[in-house]
Amino acid sequence: MAASATATPHYVRIAESLMRQMQRGVLRTGERAPSLRQLSLQERVSVTTALQSYMWLENRGYLEARPRSGFFVRQPFANEIPEPQFEPGGVREGPPGMDEIFEDVFRTANDPTCIGFGAGCASPELLPARRLNLNLKRIVHRDPLHSSRYDFPPGAEQLRRQIARRVSHIESGASPGDIVVTDGALESVGLGLRAAAKPGDAVAVESPTYFGVLANITAAGMKIVEIPTHPQEGMDLNALESAIRKHRIKACVTMPNCHNPLGYVLPDDHKRALADLAGRANVAVIEDDVYGDLAAGAVRPRTVKSFDNKGLVILCSSFSKTLPPGYRVGWIMAGRFRAEVERLKFVTTVASNSLAQRVVADFLESGGYDRHVKRLRNSIALQVGSVRRAIARYFPDGTRISRPAGGLLLWVEMPPGTDSLKLYRAALAERITILPGPVFCCGNRYRNYVRINCCHTWSEVYERALVKLGRLAGDCRTHSG
């Protein structure tokens, strides 16, 4: 791992020291924080650095900026709203539960008359459409024949070089030859699965997990084995280890950074332990890092792949969460499965869109991507905070909300007895989309959970929609609740 990635920036260290002062009561809730000028003098840093520290704290809910008055200490969200509980549940094998809801999900996803907290990505106004359009026009002007050949696997060299450079911050020594371009992270996961396992094989997944992954495993003819997953600490590795033996698991799909739907970033020692277990048991790990660039904090979290010394971890990602998703540019770094993944890409979708690969590559090359992602992370953190506060205020008492370490998803545990499928249908009737808990597992669990996507720039429209959702959630309680 590069030294630059481990060093904590100065403004984060200042912010963390202020946070500790709050925890010790040196700075108390409601109190005005030192002015930017004061802080810059105290810490011998520029006013800009001082502002960065305050913004870092604001994004995490420790400070509140009041126009023309300065920054005030607020009680962090963490203390206000409890997080969802761990539901051990045990290891289970089975088909995904809620396949039939899929069609609804993608039919309503782009319906402009719906307020979408369901399937999602960042709001269009947060994405650098104009910058990419400039790149696009320049490419078309310079090379009118941009699309006249298939960009056969592994895909455009310029793009793979840029991806390898960024991946090098996490794993040492990634080269363009390690990367295969795909049409998105889910295609990457599917390619990884089929390279590492065969139809009929068992695949371990977190529970709950992204419904696309569950459906993808089933589409590959493989069996799903759910591993109990803690809302902050991730998959139960002991349960995984015994499941590997008992169910003869050939691969494990995991999302250690900004888990969908739980939101956690797995600590490094857990990541290392997972890589080690995979090595011992000779099981492939398909690591979905699609939200990794949206992890909060100044340091990009590491991947399980960065602890892998046997080539067993298949790292999957895409630009669909940070750039306009219609571009469909993803990638896979498949370790020992590289040749097979390349072959499978060729025999299933032949090649990815040529122009999109070049537009994204140019944006990465210019450094524009990194600047954009930094801004995007902060905007999304604010949105997540706003939605979180609104849910806490408008949902029934006893509601618990995940405290995501990045990404744009909230996992909401409503009081026992609340029927999220009923809520899903009632909300859809009001033109509001959410995703009910049972789609994130096999069988019919997480009945009182919903996933809320905080993709929209906060406005009264969304506040009103959450008021309505909260009221509907109260109405959707069964007697047992």
Added chain:
Amino acid sequence: MAASATATPHYVRIAESLMRQMQRGVLRTGERAPSLRQLSLQERVSVTTALQSYMWLENRGYLEARPRSGFFVRQPFANEIPEPQFEPGGVREGPPGMDEIFEDVFRTANDPTCIGFGAGCASPELLPARRLNLNLKRIVHRDPLHSSRYDFPPGAEQLRRQIARRVSHIESGASPGDIVVTDGALESVGLGLRAAAKPGDAVAVESPTYFGVLANITAAGMKIVEIPTHPQEGMDLNALESAIRKHRIKACVTMPNCHNPLGYVLPDDHKRALADLAGRANVAVIEDDVYGDLAAGAVRPRTVKSFDNKGLVILCSSFSKTLPPGYRVGWIMAGRFRAEVERLKFVTTVASNSLAQRVVADFLESGGYDRHVKRLRNSIALQVGSVRRAIARYFPDGTRISRPAGGLLLWVEMPPGTDSLKLYRAALAERITILPGPVFCCGNRYRNYVRINCCHTWSEVYERALVKLGRLAGDCRTHSG
């Protein structure tokens, strides 16, 4: 079927009448055909129509245009070079033979130092890159947020409407709701396969057939059953019928229009018989029509789908053979499997590139596509003719060449004992790419066959390359030959 599709244009009827005169010896080889003025007076048509008739005949090798002298009757190719023979071979089950060659194929396909007769599509200069670039710039200008959402399945409505309009010329009553947009014809075939069959199921294919289809079936965890296929008359339907019973076949992949690699267009009664057999046996037919728009002749050939009244035929196609292939726009019309195909598209590649869908849709909407395809067909027919003549001249005596009814591929049967794998490697050493016969089947058949892609506008470079190939083919004979 629409009346417009069945009516033969006037110029084709005139051309066909001239062709019959040649066959009867009324017009003899070497003789000058009537002048355009004469023909237009005789037939009471415009000079333009007369010219169209002559071009139709020229494209098929019946006439030769000599500058400033007019059109002369020539011996059609058909009489000069024999076609490959039917090799019954029997029904066989097995994995594809030559998987290991794939990586070479796509590694060398875009190598600018190679002369490519291998993997291919039309030459860049034949494709309407500039027209599409104008559309592209206009879309980006009018809607800067063109890619800011996923175009979830079934894909962009504008594109599906245009595809349905064109498909309506073949099948009556296709609606935009019947179409699902994909990333290309091979993705379509894979989606159709997985919608209609399960891992472990047996799938019938033509032998020889496109290697991508063979690999795609294997990647889906299904078994391949090869059906003997006549170089002009297609799959042996009796053999298919008994194989359906014996091997419990669940689906059949077929390419009735401009077969890859054989080049035939299946007569309508064969298409109808295949649709009927599928209906009787309740077997899905996955019809790959990717070269259909490149079929020779003024009337677009029908599809098996147009004879399907049970929703069992899954029609697959793309624009990769007629538009720049880097756009990656394909489609599928899946009959009774539509909902499942839509779901599978969502859970495997989520959505297709948004901008590419709109660029292609605009081009279709403007009518530009239809004008372009007409020109492209003629250009390709000329190229195929040139390559065919060169092979006949430079390859060893006894070589047989397919007489494709469209598309840009030639299937070349070299004298018995010629080793096409040896030839493939020797050619690659000389920076010439071809595809050896064994990749088109299971096991190790078609050893003395190669597929030649006539994608390039004819020039001395290609003539020299074929001289070299012919010489190498002579060197690659084993003793048994």
